Amino acid sequence: MTRAKITEQKAASDASETQGWVSFVGSGPGDPELLTVRALELLRRAEVVVTEAPEHTPMVEQLLGGDGPEIVDGGFGEDGQPLTHAARAKVVVKQAKRGRRVVRLMSGDPFLYASGPEEAQACAKAGIGFEIVPGVSSVNAVPAYAGIPLTTKDHREVAVVTCGEKVDWSQYADDRTLVLLSGVGLVGDIAKELVAAGRSPQTPVAMTRVGTTTEQATVTSTLENIAADARAARMAPPAVIVVGKVVDLRETLSWFETKPLFGWRVLVPRTKEQAPALSQKLRGFGAVPEEVPTISVEPPRNPQQMDKAIRGLVEGRYEWIAFTSINAVRAVREKFDEYGLDCRAFSGLKIAAVGEKTSQALADWGLRADLVPEGDNQSAAGLLEVWPEYDEVLDPINRVFLPRADIATENLVAGLVDLGWECDDVTAYRTVRAAPPPAPTREAIKTGKFDAVVFTSSSTVRNLVGIAGKPHASTVIAVIGPATAKTAEEHGLRVDVMAPSPSIEALTDALAAFGAARRASLIESGQPVTKPSERKPAGRRARAK
Structure with a gap:
C-alpha cells in the first residue's frame, strides 16, 4: 500500500472519529424528575448541551453539578428574541460539526409541537448522525398533574389544538375532550366560538399554568365563565386548557396540588453535605426547599x-x-x-x-x-x-x-x-459558622417570605440566627428533637413542629403532617387554602420573648 493511500485512509478515519452526534432529548414539561433514564444518561455523557428554555440551564447544573458539559443557548439570540426554527438548527449543526457529542434539550417531546423535525432534517442534510429520545409532553402530563384524565371509559376521544385565528372551532362541537395549547390570551373568544358551535355554556373547563412544577396553579370553570375566572386568577402562559366533562374528575383525583406542603418555600439550614437528602424528602411533599449552609465542617x-x-x-x-x-x-x-x-x-x-x-x-x-x-x-x-x-x-x-x-x-x-x-x-x-447568605435571602427570612424552616441541630439554630437573623413570626418552625427545640425557644422562636424521633425522615414527616392538618382545617372552615407566608397583616403571631 502506498504512503499516499495510508495517509488518505488515516484522514478518513480521523474525520469519522471527529464527526459529531446529536441527541434530540425531550426534557418533559418542567419537572426534572420526569426526564427518562436514557435522557439522563445522555446528559451525563454530553460535551455540549444546547438548551431551549431558560429553566434548562439550572436544571442541567442541578443534575450534573459544576463540572458538567458546556451549555449553549439554542432558544434565544443575543438580542433576547426567540430564534427561528432555521436559526436553532444552525446552532445545533455548528456544535456537531466541531466533532462533539451534542444533546439538544427540548421542552416536552422533540417531535410533538416542537422544532425537532426541522432541526433533525438539518442534521441529516449536513451528514450528521442523530437520535430521538422522546420526552413527556405537556399535552398529557399537565392535565395528569392537575388530576384530570384525558380519557375515561365514557370519554374515549381527545383532540389537541394549537390555538390561533385560523382554527375552525365549529368542528369541535361534539363532546370529545379538547386540549388547547397557546390559548390563554384567546380563551374568551374560544369559549364563545365553542358555545356558538353547539357546546353547552356549562361545559367544564380547566386551565393549568406552569404544570408539573411547584408553582402549578389550576382554575376550574365553565365555558361561560372561564374568561372572567382566568383574569381573576391572573393566569398567564405557559398554560394548558382542558375542555370537557373529564374536568369534573379533578375534584376527586387532584393529587399534586393537594400535597401537604405544596408550594411551601422551606428554608433548609444545614451543612452542604447534608442538605440534599433533606431537600429531596421535602420535594416529595411538594415543598420548594432552599438550602442555606450555616455550618461548614x-x-x-x-x-x-x-x-x-x-x-x-x-x-x-x-x-x-x-x-x-x-x-x-x-x-x-x-x-x-x-x-x-x-x-x-x-x-x-x-x-x-x-x-x-x-x-x-x-x-x-x-x-x-x-x-x-x-x-x-x-x-x-x-x-x-x-x-x-x-x-x-x-x-x-x-x-x-x-x-x-x-x-x-x-x-x-x-x-x-x-x-x-x-x-x-x-x-x-x-x-x-458559614458565611451569611445573600441579602435577598436574609430579607426573606426576616420578613416571612419562607413558609417554614427546619432545624436539625442546636447549632443550626444558633448559626442561622447569627448569620441571617431570626425567622419571622409567621414562619413555621420545625425541629428534630427536644434539645434543638430548647435552643430555638432560647432564641425567641416558637416551635410548631417537633419530630417524634431524631431523624430527617421523622422531621419531614412531622412537618408534612402539620401542613396536611392545616390544609384540612382551612377547608373545613370554608377558607381558601393558603401558605403560611400568605398571611394577612393582622394575622401575625407574636413570638414569646
Missing part, C-alpha cells in the same frame, strides 16, 4: 490528637469506638484513607453508633455497629442508656475512643466515666 486545627488516636486504634489501645454523627464516621474514614488503612483495622474493636443514620454510614464503609439505641432514644443520652458498665473480667481494656465535633457537649463523656470507662474525647472535625 472542617478538619481540626491540630491533627496530632486524631493521628495519635488512630495509631492507638490500630495498636489495640481501645475496647470501644463510639460514633455520634455521620461526620465523625467521615472524619475517621478520611484518616484511614490517609494512612492507607482499611476496615480490618477495626478487628476486635467494639463499635457503637448514636442512631440508624450513623449506623448506615458505617455499613456503607463495610462495618457493623455492635451497639445502636433504638426508637426515640437515638441520641447521646440514649446511647448512654444502653451502654454496658465496665467489667474487669469481661472487658480486657477499659478505654473508649470518641471522635467528635469540637463543640460537642461533655454529657456523653461524663456518663461513660460514671460507668467505669476511660474516654479519649478527640476532636475529629470542627463545625465552623
Whole structure:
C-alpha cells in the first residue's frame, strides 16, 4: 500500500472519529424528575448541551453539578428574541460539526409541537448522525398533574389544538375532550366560538399554568365563565386548557396540588453535605426547599490528637469506638484513607453508633455497629442508656475512643466515666459558622417570605440566627428533637413542629403532617387554602420573648 493511500485512509478515519452526534432529548414539561433514564444518561455523557428554555440551564447544573458539559443557548439570540426554527438548527449543526457529542434539550417531546423535525432534517442534510429520545409532553402530563384524565371509559376521544385565528372551532362541537395549547390570551373568544358551535355554556373547563412544577396553579370553570375566572386568577402562559366533562374528575383525583406542603418555600439550614437528602424528602411533599449552609465542617486545627488516636486504634489501645454523627464516621474514614488503612483495622474493636443514620454510614464503609439505641432514644443520652458498665473480667481494656465535633457537649463523656470507662474525647472535625447568605435571602427570612424552616441541630439554630437573623413570626418552625427545640425557644422562636424521633425522615414527616392538618382545617372552615407566608397583616403571631 502506498504512503499516499495510508495517509488518505488515516484522514478518513480521523474525520469519522471527529464527526459529531446529536441527541434530540425531550426534557418533559418542567419537572426534572420526569426526564427518562436514557435522557439522563445522555446528559451525563454530553460535551455540549444546547438548551431551549431558560429553566434548562439550572436544571442541567442541578443534575450534573459544576463540572458538567458546556451549555449553549439554542432558544434565544443575543438580542433576547426567540430564534427561528432555521436559526436553532444552525446552532445545533455548528456544535456537531466541531466533532462533539451534542444533546439538544427540548421542552416536552422533540417531535410533538416542537422544532425537532426541522432541526433533525438539518442534521441529516449536513451528514450528521442523530437520535430521538422522546420526552413527556405537556399535552398529557399537565392535565395528569392537575388530576384530570384525558380519557375515561365514557370519554374515549381527545383532540389537541394549537390555538390561533385560523382554527375552525365549529368542528369541535361534539363532546370529545379538547386540549388547547397557546390559548390563554384567546380563551374568551374560544369559549364563545365553542358555545356558538353547539357546546353547552356549562361545559367544564380547566386551565393549568406552569404544570408539573411547584408553582402549578389550576382554575376550574365553565365555558361561560372561564374568561372572567382566568383574569381573576391572573393566569398567564405557559398554560394548558382542558375542555370537557373529564374536568369534573379533578375534584376527586387532584393529587399534586393537594400535597401537604405544596408550594411551601422551606428554608433548609444545614451543612452542604447534608442538605440534599433533606431537600429531596421535602420535594416529595411538594415543598420548594432552599438550602442555606450555616455550618461548614472542617478538619481540626491540630491533627496530632486524631493521628495519635488512630495509631492507638490500630495498636489495640481501645475496647470501644463510639460514633455520634455521620461526620465523625467521615472524619475517621478520611484518616484511614490517609494512612492507607482499611476496615480490618477495626478487628476486635467494639463499635457503637448514636442512631440508624450513623449506623448506615458505617455499613456503607463495610462495618457493623455492635451497639445502636433504638426508637426515640437515638441520641447521646440514649446511647448512654444502653451502654454496658465496665467489667474487669469481661472487658480486657477499659478505654473508649470518641471522635467528635469540637463543640460537642461533655454529657456523653461524663456518663461513660460514671460507668467505669476511660474516654479519649478527640476532636475529629470542627463545625465552623458559614458565611451569611445573600441579602435577598436574609430579607426573606426576616420578613416571612419562607413558609417554614427546619432545624436539625442546636447549632443550626444558633448559626442561622447569627448569620441571617431570626425567622419571622409567621414562619413555621420545625425541629428534630427536644434539645434543638430548647435552643430555638432560647432564641425567641416558637416551635410548631417537633419530630417524634431524631431523624430527617421523622422531621419531614412531622412537618408534612402539620401542613396536611392545616390544609384540612382551612377547608373545613370554608377558607381558601393558603401558605403560611400568605398571611394577612393582622394575622401575625407574636413570638414569646
